[in-house]
Amino acid sequence: MFSTVAIVGAGTMGQGIAQLLVESGLTVRLHDRSAEALSQAIDAVTRRLQRRTDMDTSAAATANLLLSTPCLAQITDVELAIEAVPERLELKQVVFAELDRCLPASAVLASNTSGLDIDKLADSTTRPERVLGLHFFNPPSLMPLIEVVPGAVTDSAVLAAVQAFAEQLGKTPITVANRPGFVVNRLLFAMIAEAVRIVDEGETPAQDVDRALCLGASHPIGPLALADFIGLDVVLDILQSLVSGLGTRYEPSAVLHELVTQGHLGRKSGRGFFSY
Known part of the structure; x- marks a missing residue:
């Protein structure tokens, strides 16, 4: 099971996914190519976590699970990376290629895309069998569904591990075909x-x-x-x-x-x- 997760992209969805994972007790390395956006995202998620801590003292230990990671080369200890950059195929392909270079060969690479071709993202890497879609809905902490999207060569064990991960987060995963827009x-x-x-x-x-x-x-x-x-x-x-x-x-x-x-x-x- 995944315990340390990288999230690439500190926008609305990246922040929401980071909050959800931290609240689930996972260590999160949040990255954005914009230092300003990354700093603002860390502050925003920390404030939300603090509000939860104020209501639930058992959440106090979560603050140190969110780590700012300005450089992707620093992400070498994660089992799963979730890409959450804007919905542009070329941009996502660049991110996947860079993650492939930086992360250990055993790491799973997932995209939060809401409908782009998973196989085209997988082709940007040397590990297409460890690439799939993991589509959260906004806001991730409240929406119960996750679309899990295997590519043409996604390993069945990787698919099962990601489905179990979604359930660990308290979500309901559905496996959907790699078609434009998926289902939702x-x-x-x-x-x-x-x-x-x-x-x-x-x-x-x-x-x-x-x-x-x-x-x-x-x-x-x-x-x-x-x-x-x-x-x-x-x-x-x-x-x-x-x-x-x-x-x-x-x-x-x-x-x-x-x-x-x-x-x-x-x-x-x-x-x-x-x-x-």
Whole structure:
């Protein structure tokens, strides 16, 4: 079982996964190529862990399990690395190649991608049998599902170990095929893309689109509020990747491009389809 885990990418998902792992008693080496982003992430996760400690004194020992790791070459003692950089295939391939060079041959390399081709990531390494997808959902500490995505040559023992790891974290793993969008995002982003197109038509405001799904289909949150929560830049990246794999029904519309260009990225920027 894995006891020391590297997380590469200190953004929203990297921070969330780090928090979850530390709260589960694992040692986490968090890395980001930006020293500023890494420092901010360590501070943010530490604050969240401290709030939990204030409520639960048994969590006090978790603070020293989160380690800032500015250089990937320092990551030599991990059994598992989880890549959580932005959803761009070329960037992830570079990260996987670097992890392959730095980590021991026995280490498992996992991607938190929400739908990119696992085999293309595995081909960036000399250990494709030890590469797979490990897709957490936001926020990782609360969402119960993890999609586990084996590649064409992923070793069955590696797959079993990662499934057991997900269960150790208190999650429910499902094994899904290596197809664009996997299962959840293939369904979810088709809905988000259509919701944005409706707004783009100019006759139905975002508030009413979300009300329609919440009141008419019992959704707990509307698709546009959810897009704001995910981050509109992330939504755009995912939709563009799905277009290449599944076709134009995932094509992001003009209003989404415009919001991202203007820096209106949703909750994290204070404004997206809604204001916060």
